[in-house]
Amino acid sequence: MGEDRRLEEEVERQLRIIAEGAEVFVGEDDLRERLRTALAEGRGLRVKLGMDPSAPDLHLGHSVVLMKLRRFQELGHMPIFLVGDFTARIGDPSGRKKTRPALSAEEVARNAETYVEQVSRVLDVRRAELRFNSEWMEPMRAADLVRLCATATVARLLERDDFSRRYAAGDPIAVHELLYPLIQGYDSVALRADVELGGTDQTFNLLMGREIQRAYGQPPQAVITQPLLVGTDGREKMSKSLGNLIALTEEPAEMYGKAMSISDELMHEWIRILSAGEWPALEEASGAIREGRGGSPLELKQGLARAIVRRFHGEEAAAAAEAHFRRVVRGGELPEKIPEVEVAADGPEGRGLLYLLRELGFASSTSEARRLVAQGGVSVDGEPVRDPKAAVAPGEHLVRAGKRRFARVRVLSPAGGSGDPDSRG
């Protein structure tokens, strides 16, 4: 009987870890049962996480749910990483105000390729199952698709928040978008998933999976959703299209800098959501500041930024990123790496500043460069330049636009100019 008690304790311990930080946990009792059976039989649960290869970059927001999948892996369960190559060609309507543009097969394939590498930063991909839903969706026959469609009703699909909102607002909803949750649910059937993870925006799709599994005679998966991470703008959820993201592949210094630019309010939220039980000291310090028990918000944010970099790049890179931040950003010194560019003069005065800015990629048009200069956003060798007609004289100069764009420019003397006879145009 001691054996049984140990099993019970292990089940409860795992459930606690599984539930930690989760927003929604549906089917906990069923899962307890299945966990007990699985542990007794010495096998793991099948834990599904699906992602559409619609954007090539995974970001910090994705990492929240990936961390949860890693927890399952650490507990001895089988992570199933599902690349929705078929569904990406439909476009997930979740959280969408508009129909998502469908991707071509080539785009999808290209995006999918980079996924495994990115996921491997969080998960041991060798001990995970990697699947593509085209595997079963591609050969599916029309009759089978109709059968799948028969498992849900239009009213049920329209209950979805984003659909009902779009419907109420008189925005278009294409029929294929209604199919999306059905197909995602069918993926769970095909994979015989015990658990499916996702962000809270996936709640409907994941619950749909339960219904479809039932319709196909399978026990319904447990559904665990993680809170969504608000992007660096502090407003909307982190996403590629809003550009408010920190990509998992981002350079350490860039990652650190972006983390430092978030608001204090957001910092506490990020710590809570991203910690995944790994950052107790940060959680403690965060609580202290919020409750007015003292502490430095700046230091806490640095701790967060460092922890984030450490998670994806390791301790050494994190320390380097922090040193860089202290020196360059807070200390006002120049970055250690400034791109060097060589340009030809376009007149005896040197190189016209506006054209130079465009050439350097600091402005996308001459007009934009003009505005940048007129507003005092440009300096040459530390001196602000406000004259749009100014030219950068031959020789080496440090050109700066805004706060963070630097270039070391070497302007070559104009060919046939009066100066250096050795100069090559």
Add this chain to the structure above:
RNA sequence: GGAGAGGUACCGAAGCGGUCAAACGGGGCAGACUGUAAAUCUGCUGGCUCUUGCCUUCGGAGGUUCGAAUCCUCCCCUCUCCA
């Protein structure tokens, strides 16, 4: 199939014959402030060797007019109601 309402710059949304490169809000960029924060304030936000100059833009194609985002015709797309 019938009736009605719409499609405007990155997004939302005014404008409904000239004074429209197109109000306003959001976003973005720059400056001030600061803890490179956030919030706030100020300015800018189609292109052009560029400043009372030219070119391109208001779903698409034609047309009326000295002049069209604004009027007409046809077409494409969206929504609502009825069938």
